[in-house]
């Protein structure tokens with residue numbers, strides 16, 4: 001168990017570093033931002049989680065999907081904003097990546113064995129309300145009913 005936690009901590013540390021580097025890269029390429037923007041699709045949807053460690057795990061899972069440019073999970077709203085290249089990936093791939101890391105999304109239930117390996121503080125309540133403030137522009141108006 002200790003081994004697992006240690007390796008998670010290492011991966012998290014690496015993840016954090018690479019996230020920061022990516023953020024810097026996008027800042028320095030401001031001139032091409034307008035061009036990039038056109039190719040980028042946006043998605044925002046509910047994801048359950050408790051704390052900053054959940055945020056790291058969720059965002060690392062999303063950033064691991066090829067084509068994802070940016071991911072930001074809001075701990076208060078239980079909601080993630082993702083921008084991605086829709087020629088390389090799609091919203092369902094992002095849902096699946098989050099679910100594989102153990103977290104529930106609006107569309108896909110989190111993998112239970114991954115959930116079991118989450119640190120105690122991250123074992124979120126499966127009945128938790130997600131997406132606590134609805135986004136103004138929702139792409140999926142057809143999935144209001146669950």
Ligand SMILES: [Cu+2]
Nearest residue numbers: 051053054122
């Ligand atoms: Cu957590």
